[in-house]
Amino acid sequence: xxxxxxxxxxxxxxxxxxxxxxxxxxxxxxxxxxxxxxxxxxxxxxxxxxxxxxxxxxxxxxxxxxxxxxxxxxxxxxxxxxxxxxxxxxxxxxxxxxxxxxxxxxxxxxxxxxxxxxxxxxxxxxxxxxxxxxxxxxxxxxxxxxxxxxxxxxxxxxxxxxxxxxxxxxxxxxxxxxxxxxxxxxxxxxxxxxxxxxxxxxxxxxxxxxxxxxxxxxxxxxxxxxxxxxxxxxxxxxxxxxxxxxxxxxxxxxxxxxxxxxxxxxxxxxxxxxxxxxxxxxxxxxxxxxxxxxxxxxxxxxxxxxxxxxxxxxxxxxxxxxxxxxxxxxxxxxxxxxxxxxxxxxxxxxxxxxxxxxxxxxxxxxxxxxxxxxxxxxxxxxxxxxxxxxxxxxxxxxxxxxxxxxxxxxxxxxx
Numbered sequence: 001x002x003x004x005x006x007x008x009x010x011x012x013x014x015x016x017x018x019x020x021x022x023x024x025x026x027x028x029x030x031x032x033x034x035x036x037x038x039x040x041x042x043x044x045x046x047x048x049x050x051x052x053x054x055x056x057x058x059x060x061x062x063x064x065x066x067x068x069x070x071x072x073x074x075x076x077x078x079x080x081x082x083x084x085x086x087x088x089x090x091x092x093x094x095x096x097x098x099x100x101x102x103x104x105x106x107x108x109x110x111x112x113x114x115x116x117x118x119x120x121x122x123x124x125x126x127x128x129x130x131x132x133x134x135x136x137x138x139x140x141x142x143x144x145x146x147x148x149x150x151x152x153x154x155x156x157x158x159x160x161x162x163x164x165x166x167x168x169x170x171x172x173x174x175x176x177x178x179x180x181x182x183x184x185x186x187x188x189x190x191x192x193x194x195x196x197x198x199x200x201x202x203x204x205x206x207x208x209x210x211x212x213x214x215x216x217x218x219x220x221x222x223x224x225x226x227x228x229x230x231x232x233x234x235x236x237x238x239x240x241x242x243x244x245x246x247x248x249x250x251x252x253x254x255x256x257x258x259x260x261x262x263x264x265x266x267x268x269x270x271x272x273x274x275x276x277x278x279x280x281x282x283x284x285x286x287x288x289x290x291x292x293x294x295x296x297x298x299x300x301x302x303x304x305x306x307x308x309x310x311x312x313x314x315x316x317x318x319x320x321x322x323x324x325x326x327x328x329x330x331x332x333x334x335x336x337x338x339x340x341x342x343x344x345x346x347x348x349x350x351x352x353x354x355x356x357x358x359x360x361x362x363x364x365x366x367x368x369x370x371x372x373x374x375x376x377x378x379x380x381x382x383x384x385x386x387x388x389x390x391x392x393x394x395x396x397x398x399x400x401x402x403x404x405x406x407x408x409x410x411x412x413x414x415x
Contacts (some may be wrong), residue, residue, distance in 0.1 A: 009197060011192075013190060015029070017186075024186075028175060044055055047082075056088065084160050086156055087112060088155070088156040122134065127161060133160075137155070138151050138155040200232050260300050269334060269335065269336035272340045276332065278400075281346055284348075291388060291389060291391070295403060296384070296403040298341060298383050300383055302340075305317055317372045327365070350388075355388060367381050384407060385403050385406025387406060
């Protein structure tokens, strides 16, 4: 299966757009996930620091465990969807007593245990829930109340958990809007690029192809291609090269046609050209009810010249005879060598009276001509027969036959 250049480029552009869309979709999803993690981590870290500062302020002011638990409850109520827990270390549990779920969290949640062991915050996404564990590191000011620990120990972990939809929904809206804008701009750019490619490449090539088909179908040889509006050197060169090729082909065609319709010896039209002109003139005269004459001419005693002086002399006589006939005819008349020493003449817009006058003029010019070949004077004469349309015939065959018969009668009368 072969595709036009328009369909091929359209398919390529479509594939590029689809691939670009898939890449953009995957990159967007990756960036969205990464953005959710980064934003959530930063937000969680800031919330953890604020919560710790609030709890630390309560503890510095002499607040008890109940005050801390109440503060945590208020924080959970003020942050819908967010769950905040304070998980204490073993040292604090031993010093102040257990709080519900303290030990179950510490000993059964490996991520929390990891934070206690390493002293670094931890963020991860699990079951559509974002988890952030923030280690509470003992500082110098903490040692006044916590006697069983030393500076740098992990006193506890702030556990903040919330559904990722809180950030994902807002981020989705922003990313989707951005993606829509980017996709729209991308499609517009591709369309503009496609139009540019179509205008600069596809259209000139299609015009060239269309022009070539028109030349082939209508045989418009020599018809140059109009210069295509393009900035591409290759298209301009293709256009110019095509016109150069057409010009050379047309010149070659004219030469071939001319050779095929010209008698090599005399330079007159040949029988093929004579027949074509005769058909054209017959159709024109028949359509417009006009008259024209067909004249047949034959040299008298031409064979003895060939036999006595050779074919070179015979050729010389034929060439000179062709010149004499041509000089006696009008510009619109057609003369042809039909073969051997036989010639034909077509006289458009000519009736019998004018035809007789032209015939007499040709006969007189031939009979009075002196032909000298290699210091030998050659005397020639001509037999002429003519027929007028529509007086003598109503078709081409009858017209030619009538002219031939008239010419042979004239030749017989002279022999």
